Amino acid sequence: xxxxxxxxxxxxxxxxCFASGNTAQSRRxxxxxxxxxxxxxxLSAQVKLLVLGAGESGKSTFLKQMRIIHGRGYAxxxxxxxxxxxxxxVITSTQILVRAQATLQIPWGDPVNEAHGNLIAAAxxxxxxxxxx
Numbered sequence: 001x002x003x004x005x006x007x008x009x010x011x012x013x014x015x016x017c018f019a020s021g022n023t024a025q026s027r028r029x030x031x032x033x034x035x036x037x038x039x040x041x042x043l044s045a046q047v048k049l050l051v052l053g054a055g056e057s058g059k060s061t062f063l064k065q066m067r068i069i070h071g072r073g074y075a076x077x078x079x080x081x082x083x084x085x086x087x088x089x090v091i092t093s094t095q096i097l098v099r100a101q102a103t104l105q106i107p108w109g110d111p112v113n114e115a116h117g118n119l120i121a122a123a124x125x126x127x128x129x130x131x132x133x
Contacts, residue, residue, distance in 0.1 A: 094120050 108114040
């Protein structure tokens with residue numbers, strides 16, 4: 001008998017099913033608690049960033065640069081996959097500059113560059129770097 005609320009005597013009977021702390025259920029409960037604690041610690045170290053902006057404003061480029069600078073970078077497979085896209089962007093951008101140079105009638109500083117500019121301007125949109133070597 002123990003003293004219950006308001007001083008009333010209460011009979012307490014011990015049940016063996018709650019006495020053991022090593023049951024499978026209690027072990028599983030401790031494991032779940034540990035997993036939750038570990039996940040909470042992992043998430044507290046994680047930084048979340050919401051990047052807003054209009055289309056084509058550079059959101060993806062910004063995130064890719066952060067990945068390169070602060071993250072794990074890119075796997076060799078990813079680099080090989082991006083290579084043709086990068087080449088195409090470089091060639092297209094250079095073609096735009098060469099056309100603008102001609103439109104604005106800006107003289108070539110070196111005659112050798114004029115030959116290179118003509119080669120790039122004549123290249124197709126899907127030209128490969130091998131065409132310029």
